[in-house]
Amino acid sequence: MLAFLRTQLQELLEQRAALKTELDGVLATPTTEKRNLTDDEQTAFDEKRDAIKAKDTEIEEKRSRIADLEEAEARDTKAAELRSKYGQAPAPAPAASGVTVTSEPETYRKGGRTSYFRDLYRSQHMGDRGAMDRLRRNDEQVAEGLEKRALTTVDGSAGEFVPPLWMIDDYVKLARAGRVVADQVQHQPLPAGTDTISLPRLASGTAVAEQTTQNTAVQNTDATASSVSASVATIAGQQTVPLQLLEQSPINMDTILLADLAADYATKLDQFVISNNAANKRGILNVAGLNAITYTDATPTVGEAYSKVGDGIQQIHTGRLLPPDKIFMHPRRWAWYTVSLDTAGRPLVVPAANMPQNVLAAMSDVVSEGFVGTLQGLPVYVDPNIPTGLGAGTNEDRVIVARSNDIILFEGTPRSETFRETKADQLSVLLRFYNYAALHSERYPKSISVVSGTGLIAPVF
Structure with a gap:
């Protein structure tokens, strides 16, 4: 939506620039000749000036709409940052007990009770803290496992279990x-x-004509x-x-x-x-x-x-x-x-x-x-x-x-x-x-x- 409105704003600005160029064109000759505007030039000037004022109103309305959406987007971004900060924080370190954990079962494994895709859905759409924790632990386990075993994502090593991102x-x-x-x-x-x-x-316009004889009726044509x-x-x-x-x-x-x-x-x-x-x-x-x-x-x-x-x-x-x-x-x-x-x-x-x-x-x-x-x-x-x-x-x-x-x-x-x-x-x-x-x-x-x-x-x- 923001991209769409920004495109419309750019078009309005380009249209205003074109009107300004036309307005400058109306003033060019009187400025060069150092004289006042003729009636026709004044009419053209007023039309262009009014068109620019109308365009400025449209531009201001579009800017206001964009500002509202940008403010809403900023609020959403801030909320997402807070969810990330407080919803997926690392679990607190366990109190010292003299027991060292040398291994633990993989979070997502064949025959296990947890589902990777279900946890993705529940964490993204339902804010499930348990699903978030399991996803975090899985990321740590995968990174640690690849580091210890020197495995790669090349097929024949561990690549069969890592879907290619390009897909x-x-x-x-x-x-x-x-x-x-x-x-x-x-x-x-x-x-x-x-x-x-x-x-x-206007289907048909008014008309003017030369008054060939003084004190006679001038041209009268109804639009x-x-x-x-x-x-x-x-x-x-x-x-x-x-x-x-x-x-x-x-x-x-x-x-x-x-x-x-x-x-x-x-x-x-x-x-x-x-x-x-x-x-x-x-x-x-x-x-x-x-x-x-x-x-x-x-x-x-x-x-x-x-x-x-x-x-x-x-x-x-x-x-x-x-x-x-x-x-x-x-x-x-x-x-x-x-x-x-x-x-x-x-x-x-x-x-x-x-x-x-x-x-x-x-x-x-x-x-x-x-x-x-x-x-x-x-x-x-x-x-x-x-x-x-x-x-x-x-x-x-x-x-x-x-x-x-x-x-x-x-x-x-x-x-x-x-x-x-x-x-x-x-x-x-x-x-x-x-x-x-x-x-x-x-x-x-x-x-x-x-x-x-x-x-x-x-x-x-």
């Missing part, structure tokens, strides 16, 4: 894509107590209004596991499974933002009225694709009257860019660290998802969740150019829970992970350009 600590996690696009649009906390978020919108709505979606998953697995496993299987549910939530949320196609829940690719750029070519080239991306950029300039700020594509499409050569055999995309000149694009970090470089002056993000089975041949991907701040993702706080009672009749535990989200992708359809067509079929390397 537990480095279990093979299921590979899942992250939430690149979802993290790059504007984020706002999901309001409580609603299933629909509606935003007012009309409408609204755009986003329905709140529930993204959830569950897993039923036997209680025996939770109690008898030497690792916390509930932690592993809940973490996997959280990872799949990130994937599904990202797919929701990119591809969902339901009323009031449109993903970016399905926004009605977006700038659709078709690239049809049986033998596509990076040079031709470059002009299509440029077309997407200029259409946002033309339709939204504000610039786009990000480009999204599948990793295979960016890889196609990076391996393409000019007629002299030189790469069209080279590392930014090489101070490139006359290149089509510059690449930064080599990653599977996230920021990878720049193209036509815009940052490029690769996202494996961008579909690759589109088009008539079900083998096309898409390139998205967007003004990301115009797309708003309202997201709640993820919740993870375990229920023993629900499946008590079959001795099972139900693990559940869920969250609520709403997406406003259709506020400004002309803020989105999507390049599609046969020119974006699976590239050949």
Whole structure:
């Protein structure tokens, strides 16, 4: 939870920095010309200043929430230290009696009455002092035995009785894509107590015109209004596991499974933002009225694709009257860019660290998802969740150019829970992970350009 809130705080700080840059831009010309602001400049200044104040309020609320959780975490840590100090203290030394103990039976042995895994469970979940003492004695016996007999954990010596740690600590996690696009649009906390978020919108605006004759009526055009709505979606998953697995496993299987549910939530949320196609829940690719750029070519080239991306950029300039700020594509499409050569055999995309000149694009970090470089002056993000089975041949991907701040993702706080009672009749535990989200992708359809067509079929390397 702290990591999630800290990520949101960082995004808010970045958004505030962007607003401050825009505010400085409004003041740049009047400062240079040493004059007061015009009416339009004053209006722009007031809008940016109010936006920064609103962002400061969000930042302060997020900081307060983080501070509360950090305080709770510190209290939990202190309590754990006290439990460790007073709950597992070494047993007091026996009074001198003239009797020397030369050996004692192993705490956990074949045919013994104590169970190592049961004691682990009882010490961790029930605070059983007896179990804690037996675990402590076992640690001492194992260490002493290995020291006296010079045994190792190599198979054939004593290794058969020591489970390799890599089998537990480095279990093979299921590979899942992250939430690149979802993290790059504007984020706002999901309001409580609603299933629909509606935003007012001007359908048509006012108008002005030249007054060609004095003392005649000036232009009078009434604005009309409408609204755009986003329905709140529930993204959830569950897993039923036997209680025996939770109690008898030497690792916390509930932690592993809940973490996997959280990872799949990130994937599904990202797919929701990119591809969902339901009323009031449109993903970016399905926004009605977006700038659709078709690239049809049986033998596509990076040079031709470059002009299509440029077309997407200029259409946002033309339709939204504000610039786009990000480009999204599948990793295979960016890889196609990076391996393409000019007629002299030189790469069209080279590392930014090489101070490139006359290149089509510059690449930064080599990653599977996230920021990878720049193209036509815009940052490029690769996202494996961008579909690759589109088009008539079900083998096309898409390139998205967007003004990301115009797309708003309202997201709640993820919740993870375990229920023993629900499946008590079959001795099972139900693990559940869920969250609520709403997406406003259709506020400004002309803020989105999507390049599609046969020119974006699976590239050949």
